[in-house]
Amino acid sequence: MKLIQFFSYSTLLLFVIISSCKKDEIIKDNSAKIDFSTDSVLFDTVFTTIGATTKVFKIYNRHSQKINVSKIYLATGTTSQFRLNVDGTSGSSLKDIEILANDSLFVFVQVTVNPNGINSPLLIKDSIIFETNGNIQDIKLTAVGQDVYLHKPNKFPINGLPPYSVLSCSTPWTNDKPHLIFGYAVIDSDSILTMNPGTKVYLNRGAVIWVFKDGSLQINGADGNEVIIQGARLESEYKEIPGQWGKIWMMNGSKNNAINWAIIKNGSIGVQADSLGVVGQPLLNINNTIIKNMSAAAIYARGSHIRSYNCIFANCGQYVAAIAAGKYRFDNCTFANYWQQNNRTTPLLQLNNYYISGNNYVVGLDSAYFGNCILYGNIAEEIGLDSSSYGGKFAYKFENCLLKTSLNTNNDGLHFKKVYANFNPDFEDVIGNNYQLKASSFAIDKGYTTPYIKDLKNQIRPNANTTSLPDLGAYEFYP
Numbered sequence: 178m179k180l181i182q183f184f185s186y187s188t189l190l191l192f193v194i195i196s197s198c199k200k201d202e203i204i205k206d207n208s209a210k211i212d213f214s215t216d217s218v219l220f221d222t223v224f225t226t227i228g229a230t231t232k233v234f235k236i237y238n239r240h241s242q243k244i245n246v247s248k249i250y251l252a253t254g255t256t257s258q259f260r261l262n263v264d265g266t267s268g269s270s271l272k273d274i275e276i277l278a279n280d281s282l283f284v285f286v287q288v289t290v291n292p293n294g295i296n297s298p299l300l301i302k303d304s305i306i307f308e309t310n311g312n313i314q315d316i317k318l319t320a321v322g323q324d325v326y327l328h329k330p331n332k333f334p335i336n337g338l339p340p341y342s343v344l345s346c347s348t349p350w351t352n353d354k355p356h357l358i359f360g361y362a363v364i365d366s367d368s369i370l371t372m373n374p375g376t377k378v379y380l381n382r383g384a385v386i387w388v389f390k391d392g393s394l395q396i397n398g399a400d401g402n403e404v405i406i407q408g409a410r411l412e413s414e415y416k417e418i419p420g421q422w423g424k425i426w427m428m429n430g431s432k433n434n435a436i437n438w439a440i441i442k443n444g445s446i447g448v449q450a451d452s453l454g455v456v457g458q459p460l461l462n463i464n465n466t467i468i469k470n471m472s473a474a475a476i477y478a479r480g481s482h483i484r485s486y487n488c489i490f491a492n493c494g495q496y497v498a499a500i501a502a503g504k505y506r507f508d509n510c511t512f513a514n515y516w517q518q519n520n521r522t523t524p525l526l527q528l529n530n531y532y533i534s535g536n537n538y539v540v541g542l543d544s545a546y547f548g549n550c551i552l553y554g555n556i557a558e559e560i561g562l563d564s565s566s567y568g569g570k571f572a573y574k575f576e577n578c579l580l581k582t583s584l585n586t587n588n589d590g591l592h593f594k595k596v597y598a599n600f601n602p603d604f605e606d607v608i609g610n611n612y613q614l615k616a617s618s619f620a621i622d623k624g625y626t627t628p629y630i631k632d633l634k635n636q637i638r639p640n641a642n643t644t645s646l647p648d649l650g651a652y653e654f655y656p
Contacts, residue, residue: 201243202242202243203242203243203244203245203275204240204242204243204244204310205310206310207310207311207312208310209240209244209309209310210309210310210312210314211236211237211238211244211246211276211307211309211314212236212237212238212239213234213235213236213237213314213316214234214235214237215234215316216316216317217316217317217318217319218232218234218286218316218317218318218319219319219320220232220288220318220319220320220321220412221321221411221412221413222298222321222322222323222411223288223289223290223320223321223322223323223411224290224322224323224324224325224355224357224379224409225290225291225292225293225322225323225324225325225327226289226290226291226292226327227289227357227381227409228260228287228288228289229287229288229320229412230410230412230414230415231285231286231287232285232286232287233283233284233285233286234283234284234286234316235281235282235283235284236263236276236281236282236284236307237276237280237281238276238277238278238279238280238281239279240278240279241278241279242278243275243276243277243278244275244276244309244310245273245274245275245309245310246273246274246275246276246307246308246309247272247273247308247309247310248270248271248272248306248307248308249261249263249270249271249272249274249284249305249306249307249308250269250270250271250305250306251269251270251303251304251305251306252303252304252305252306252315253303254269254270255269257269257303258288258289258290258291258301258303258320258322259286259287259288259303259318259320260286260287260288260289261284261285261286261305262284262285262286263282263283263284263285264282264283284305284316286305286318288301288318288320288322290320290322290323290324292324293322293324294324295324296324296353296354298321298322298323299321299322299323299324300319300320300321300322301319301320301321301322302317302318302319302320303318304316304317304318305318323354323355324354325354325355325356325357325379326350326354326355326356326357327357327359328342328344328356328357328358328359328362329342329359329360330342330359330360330361339360339361339385340360340361341360341361341362341363341387342360342361342362342363343363343365344362344363344364344365344368344370346364346365346368346369346370346371349371349372349373350370350371350372350373350376350378351373351375351376352373352374352375352376352377352402355377355378355379356376356377356378356379357379357380357381357409358378358379358380358381358384358386358422359381359384360381360383360384360385361384361385361387362384362385362386362387363387363389363392364386364387364388364389364392364393364394364431365389365392366389366390366391366392367391367392368392368393369392369393369394369395369433370392370393370394370395371395371397372394372395372396372397372398372404373397373404374397374398374399374402374403374404374438375398375399375402375403375404376396376398376404376405377404377405378404378405378406378407379407379408379409379411380406380407380408380409380421380422380423380444381408381409381422382408382409382421382422383422383423384409384422384423385422385423385424385425385426386406386424386425386426387426387428388425388426388427388428388431388434389428389430389431390428390429390430390431391430391431391432392431392432393431393432393433393434394425394427394431394434394435394436395433395434395435396435396436396437396438396439397435397437397438398437398438398439398465399438400438400465400634400635402438403438403439403440404438404439404440405439405440406425406439406440406441406442406444407421407422407440407441407442407443407444408421408422408443408444409421409422415443417443417470417610418443418470419443419444419445419470419471419472419492419493419494419518420443420444420445420471420472420494421443421444422443422444422445423444423445423446424444424445424446424447424448424449424477425441425446425447425448425449426446426449426451427448427449427450427451427452427460427461427481428451428452429451429452430452431451431452431460432458432460433458434450434460434461434462435461435462435463436448436461436462436463436464436466437462437463437464437465437466438464438465438466439465439466439467440466440467441466441467441468441469442467442468442469442470442471443470443471444470444471444472445471445472445473446471446473446474446475446477447468447471447474447475447476447490448461448463448468448475448476448477449477449478450476450477450478450479450481450483451478451479451480451481452480452481453480453481453482453503453504458482459482459483459484460481460482460483461481461482461483461484462483462484462485463483463484463485463488464485464486464487464488465486465487465488465633466485466487466488466489467488467489467491467633468488468489468490468491469489469490469491469492469493469610470491470492470493470610471492471493471494472493472494472495473493473494473495473496474493474495474496474497474498474499475490475491475493475496475497475498476490476497476498476499476500477496477498477499478498478499478500478501478503478505479501479502479503479532479534479539480501480502480503480532480534480539481503481504481505482503482504482505483503483504483505483506484505484506485505485506485507485508485510486507486508486509486510486627486629487508487509487510487629487631487632487633487651488507488510488511488633488651489510489511489513489612489633489651490510490511490512490513491511491512491513491514491515491610491612492513492514492515492516492610493514493516493525494516494518494519494521495521495523496523496524496525496526496527497512497513497514497525497526497554498512498525498526498527499527500526500527500528500529500542500545501529501530501531501532501542502529502530502531502532502539502540502541502542502543502569503541503542503543504543504544504545505544505545505546506544506545506546506548507546507547507548507550508548508549508550508627508629509548509549509550509624509627509629509632509638509647509649509650509651510547510550510551510650510651511550511551511612511650511651511652512525512526512550512551512552512553513525513551513552513553513554513602513604513607513612514554514555514556514559515554515555515607515608516554516555517608521555521556522556523561524554524556524558524559524560524561525552525553525554525559525560525581526552526559526560526561527561527563528542528545528560528561528562528563528573529542529563529564529565530542530563530564530565530569530570530571531563531564531565531567531569538565538567540565540567540568540569540570541569541570542569542570542571542572542573543570543572544572544573544574545572545573545574546573546574546576547573547574547575547576547578548576548577548578548625548627549576549577549578549624549625549627549647549649549650550575550578550579550649550650551578551579551602551612551620551649551650552575552578552579552580552581552582553579553580553581553601553602554581555607556581557581557583558581558582558583559580559581559582560580560581560582560584562584573592574591574592574593574594575592575593575594575596576593576594576595576596576625577594577595577596577623577624577625577649578595578596578597578649579596579597579598579600579602579619579620579623579649579650580596580597580598580599581598581599582598582599584598586598595623595625597619597623600619600620601618601619602614602618602619602620602649602650603615603617603618603619603620604618612650612651612652613634613652613654614648614650614652614654615654616654616656618648618654620648620649620650621648621654622645622646622647622648623646623648623649624646624647624648624649625646625647626639626640626646626647627647632651632652632653633651633652634652634653636652636653636655637653638653639653
């Protein structure tokens with residue numbers, strides 16, 4: 178019995194040794210090829226001078242022996258705008274890459290587009306060629322390159338200010354090609370930057386549009402040809418990612434700012450407004466605009482003066498609107514927060530009658546009026562009110578509004594008039610940031626007639642000459 182066991186173990190050991198030796202051999206049969214996890218790599222729009230995100234695919238050796246890829250190279254060689262890294266080794270041409278039996282390697286690809294002075298997008302193509310046992314295989318590479326107006330810091334102060342550039346405001350920005358911003362881009366004193374319909378502005382991580390004292394930003398989009406302001410990463414996985422850039426900052430002393438027909442998304446703060454501007458005039462008029470997917474807030478205002486109608490402020494990590502002191506009016510606006518990134522604990526609207534600026538304690542909310550608005554989200558309390566212990570005016574009013582709140586909205590006429598608390602507005606698709614109303618929405622026909630006769634889709638609202646009433650929020654329901 179022991180002799181039989183000895184021969185069995187010896188045979189098994191010999192088989193293992195032979196198998197191991199065979200696996201260490203390189204297969205040279207010209208029928209032996211490699212496999213890939215994809216047959217092509219596609220990059221979304223890539224701006225000149227900056228690389229896109231890295232794309233990855235795998236090479237597989239599905240054979241029971243090692244295989245040698247004798248050469249891996251870019252078809253256009255050293256002139257290629259693509260860059261290649263195989264298993265930690267970079268270059269436009271690599272030789273003798275071995276893959277163990279039944280194993281795989283990662284291939285990393287990046288692309289950088291050189292400036293070409295052409296406004297229209299440029300299609301960039303190349304291939305990665307693989308030579309294995311006399312076999313030629315390839316992976317197609319495709320990228321869309323876009324030349325841009327580049328705004329990069331050229332001033333580097335040492336007094337605590339961030340690196341910045343001063344924008345030339347002598348001619349309006351147009352839609353001929355995008356603007357790409359790094360760092361702080363300053364609209365200087367006594368300068369007016371105008372953005373015409375269709376202008377596209379992309380901001381790199383941390384970048385800020387800074388409207389300086391006595392400066393002005395005028396965004397003049399149009400229905401169907403909005404001005405777009407968003408992060409610089411255009412890959413599909415970045416489409417709805419917040420926090421990709423800094424903010425639009427209208428600092429203390431800026432004036433006559435206007436945003437009309439714009440889509441502002443995927444930053445940290447949509448608009449920060451820090452002063453009252455010119456006495457008697459709003460610091461900012463913002464109309465027919467969507468601000469969404471901000472990691473902090475869509476509107477952050479301290480002692481400011483803002484007027485707004487037909488706007489969507491939505492989906493922010495902290496507040497949709499944080500308002501402290503000043504003067505504000507919002508008509509037919511939708512404030513919605515269904516944040517999914519983490520557990521939000523702050524209300525979508527925070528109203529304070531005070532703020533702290535340096536060593537100054539400022540009090541007084543002169544007025545905060547919300548008419549025909551929807552303020553609704555996915556936590557129990559979406560309205561926050563905070564009054565200073567030092568006193569100061571705290572004047573706010575919700576009229577014909579739908580609110581998510583546990584506040585006593587007893588329609589006293591002073592703070593609440595025809596307020597509808599905790600009725601679901603029944604938006605079309607909150608996950609997809611579509612805040613149009615369904616036919617079942619409670620917000621339909623709950624408004625009052627206003628001068629704003631068209632909604633955010635440019636549809637006619639009911640007016641004094643019609644029998645029906647306007648809907649609440651930025652969109653009028655049409656079957």
